[in-house]
């Protein structure tokens with residue numbers, strides 16, 4: 183898939199796919215008891231309420247002319263009981279549907295988040311994070327309305343409509359047929375606007391996604407923005423995106439807005455016809471069975487007839503809107519996980535630490551090979567350093583060891599086992615990875631270090647922190663290890679964040695340790711002390727260290743110089759210096775610059 187940006191719309195599905203709605207129905211299915219109860223309440227109240235105009239007609243045509251006080255009081259009492267029942271039903275129904283709606287939304291959100299947890303790096307490489315967020319939060323929230331109320335209300339309204347049509351036929355067939363004449367016009371209108379309406383809502387969801395992507399990007403990059411005084415330009419971009427969102431929303435809403443007036447227009451015309459013909463029939467002398475009472479009751483039914491049609495039409499609008507969100511939600515849930523356990527994947531046995539790259543070729547994007555036919559072998563317990571120019575592929579190699587990406591061809595073996603044949607969990611559990619981006623999560627420093635080893639005791643956490651020389655600065659903070667830090671660790675220096683991530687990687691007690699620029703922002707003095715602790719700790723573990731500062735890796739068992747998609751040179755520090763090759767040049771350049 184081509185990479186997406188905040189100003190690029192995502193590809194839209196062509197056809198309205200009813201399966202999206204069916205899938206949503208599956209989420210509702212586990213709540214069928216509550217839904218059925220709510221449906222019963224709604225149907226029973228709908229059924230009972232259809233009697234009210236009939237009672238009115240009886241009063242007008244029979245009990246009042248006959249001065250039948252008992253009849254009048256009876257009808258009033260019955261009406262009151264029905265009204266109380268209706269009120270109770272409505273309250274109960276709202277509570278039930280609200281619960282179901284929110285439970286379904288919760289489940290959808292859980293599923294989408296669970297999926298996001300397993301999607302590989304490549305998924306996140308391809309799109310702005312704001313576009314992912316919008317699916318989990320906004321799109322799912324937008325379903326709330328249809329789920330909480332829409333489905334049941336529509337079913338009820340359909341039944342309501344049937345009851346009302348039944349009563350209308352019972353009261354007068356001719357007037358009912360006149361009334362029904364309006365419906366084909368409404369259907370025709372719906373068919374005519376359907377395509378445009380759907381597209382409009384899809385576009386609106388895209389614009390919302392773009393806006394969200396830009397907000398997220400702007401928040402993450404706010405420091406750079408302010409440093410480069412780009413606030414005005416960013417506000418301009420934001421305004422454009424926001425304006426696009428607004429316009430697309432308005433455009434899509436017009437379709438919905440058009441529906442109401444259309445129903446009103448058709449209902450007004452048909453009601454006018456009913457009045458004209460009704461009065462005509464009354465004047466004609468009740469030949470068609472139309473009395474004044476019948477006409478009054480009938481017009482009451484007409485207003486009840488169009489009300490559910492209006493709700494059904496607006497439900498239809500909501501479904502069209504919801505499908506444009508559902509497409510995106512289910513697209514994420516269905517996203518194929520490229521990096522996943524093979525069907526017959528085995529558990530990775532306890533790692534001894536031998537690692538082999540056999541003819542490994544890898545590209546992030548088709549046709550752009552970053553690693554070409556890479557071969558090397560590492561014995562257990564050895565420390566390997568990768569050095570080389572920026573963008574050469576050092577991080578890529580270590581990312582492949584943890585299988586964050588699949589290789590295009592070739593194999594990576596640990597202790598002779600192809601890592602694509604073992605479960606990701608059993609593989610990664612035995613690795614400690616410290617990436618370039620020392621991400622800090624919101625919470626305490628203790629939680630952050632314990633992130634990869636939930637069962638580690640406080641003492642173990644402190645020991646890891648001491649090993650990486652983080653203990654002193656942590657103890658200087660107001661609450662020591664219990665000090666709260668924000669997401670990304672905004673109150674910590676970059677070096678402090680690195681030390682915390684370092685401690686986190688060590689605490690996992692990994693058989694294979696990967697340190698990608700682990701100490702790049704740490705002062706030289708601390709680094710020397712850290713190095714001592716580290717040397718002790720690296721004993722017995724296979725470790726891969728990426729470093730630009732060559733002083734950090736001089737003691738490595740093997741240094742590999744990565745360039746041009748492969749290993750240009752490999753050997754110990756001394757061997758490579760004697761070679762007078764690229765490593766030598768790099769070392770000389772650094773040495774001279776000191």
Ligand SMILES: Nc1ncnc2c1ncn2[C@@H]1O[C@H](COP(=O)(O)OP(=O)(O)OP(=O)(O)O)[C@@H](O)[C@H]1O
Pocket residue numbers: 307546547552570571572573574575576577578579
């Ligand atoms: N997620 C990605 N999608 C596409 N290309 C990528 C991605 N990550 C890295 N690359 C490209 O792959 C190449 C190797 O990147 P890599 O991060 O492995 O380099 P590196 O040697 O670790 O660089 P540095 O020393 O700057 O960290 C670079 O040209 C980079 O542009």
